[in-house]
Amino acid sequence: MTFSDKFRHLLQLDHIHRSALSQKLLQYNTWVVVFYSRTDVATVTPWLAPIVWEGTFEPTLIDTIYKQQNLTIATTVFAVGKYVRFLRDFLQTAEKHYFLGFRVHYYIFTDQPEAIPAVTLAPNRTLTPIKIPGSSRWQEITLRRMERLQEIIKNRLIFEADYIFSLDVDSKFHGHWGAESLGQLVGALHPGFYKANRQYFPYERRPQSQAYIPAGEGDYYYGGAVIGGHLEDVYRLAKTCKDQLDIDASKSIEAAWQEESHLNKYFLYNKPTKVLSPEYLWQDVQFFKPQEVKIIRFTQVIKNNAAVRPNP
Numbered sequence: 001m002t003f004s005d006k007f008r009h010l011l012q013l014d015h016i017h018r019s020a021l022s023q024k025l026l027q028y029n030t031w032v033v034v035f036y037s038r039t040d041v042a043t044v045t046p047w048l049a050p051i052v053w054e055g056t057f058e059p060t061l062i063d064t065i066y067k068q069q070n071l072t073i074a075t076t077v078f079a080v081g082k083y084v085r086f087l088r089d090f091l092q093t094a095e096k097h098y099f100l101g102f103r104v105h106y107y108i109f110t111d112q113p114e115a116i117p118a119v120t121l122a123p124n125r126t127l128t129p130i131k132i133p134g135s136s137r138w139q140e141i142t143l144r145r146m147e148r149l150q151e152i153i154k155n156r157l158i159f160e161a162d163y164i165f166s167l168d169v170d171s172k173f174h175g176h177w178g179a180e181s182l183g184q185l186v187g188a189l190h191p192g193f194y195k196a197n198r199q200y201f202p203y204e205r206r207p208q209s210q211a212y213i214p215a216g217e218g219d220y221y222y223g224g225a226v227i228g229g230h231l232e233d234v235y236r237l238a239k240t241c242k243d244q245l246d247i248d249a250s251k252s253i254e255a256a257w258q259e260e261s262h263l264n265k266y267f268l269y270n271k272p273t274k275v276l277s278p279e280y281l282w283q284d285v286q287f288f289k290p291q292e293v294k295i296i297r298f299t300q301v302i303k304n305n306a307a308v309r310p311n312p
């Protein structure tokens with residue numbers, strides 16, 4: 001193909017994409033787009049990453065744009081021991097709200113593949129069970145996710161997906177979660193601390209830990225239940241956190257909130273390019289819904305820790 005052939009080909013492609021898009025893009029009023037904003041919450045970080053709140057974006061528009069790219073969203077979920085009981089609700093509600101119309105590939109890490117419920121998935125959506133050993137400590141299960149995550153991205157997902165989300169299984173979807181959440185590196189504001197002064201963030205405060213964040217530092221407190229982004233970026237995050245967790249383990253120190261503490265340390269020095277508001281990480285225990293939260297999209301269900309965890 002000569003240069004001019006290639007150029008003509010690109011122009012044709014561009015034309016096809018534009019005409020396919022234009023119909024859908026015209027489906028809403030332009031004034032809505034021009035005035036889309038919120039004044040009651042911060043919608044951008046000091047490093048100009050969007051903070052995704054309801055009312056700051058047009059879901060159909062964003063989904064339409066990203067659908068042109070024919071993306072696959074890998075979604076990794078751990079369900080070890082008694083946590084397999086959360087899978088049915090997680091999957092059933094994900095099929096109602098999560099990346100509808102996109103190719104989604106769930107990877108379920110579990111010690112009991114036979115206990116994965118048969119949930120009907122929409123076309124273009126698949127589920128792969130991955131057998132891993134159980135553990136007698138819940139802390140070990142949650143922090144080992146980083147190791148598994150970097151392994152599976154390197155060995156498998158780079159061939160199978162474009163973006164990844166790692167999500168807690170003790171959760172349910174209640175509202176739209178689509179392409180507005182995509183970005184190079186994505187974190188979610190923990191619902192318990194998004195209005196707190198950073199001196200109250202439960203960062204790891206012991207200098208002996210690799211997750212240590214000194215007083216007077218820190219942007220936000222991110223929840224460990226939602227991590228997302230491009231495969232390469234999440235690989236770097238998972239690999240770094242795994243290495244830091246190993247160093248801590250060799251000194252017999254476990255950070256205050258296990259991998260969540262290391263995640264917060266990582267995000268302090270590697271800023272997310274997009275931040276999800278607590279709409280994307282709510283907790284049913286917080287039954288009071290403040291005014292700024294217009295919609296709850298994904299929430300941690302109430303669980304009896306003593307009944308589901310292998311240890312206190």
Ligand SMILES: CC(=O)N[C@H]1[C@@H](OP(=O)(O)OP(=O)(O)OC[C@H]2O[C@@H](n3ccc(=O)[nH]c3=O)[C@H](O)[C@@H]2O)O[C@H](CO)[C@H](O)[C@@H]1O
Nearest residue numbers: 078079080083138141142168169170223224225257258260
């Ligand atoms: C809302 C939020 O940000 N939650 C974080 C928080 O507590 P959580 O109370 O949400 O932690 P959790 O008990 O839900 O454990 C995190 C996840 O590990 C998996 N799991 C855990 C135990 C088990 O026996 N089997 C099993 O499969 C499962 O996918 C679960 O969703 O702190 C944890 C680390 O301490 C994680 O960072 C969680 O993401």
Ligand SMILES: [Mn+2]
Nearest residue numbers: 168170225300
């Ligand atoms: Mn959880």
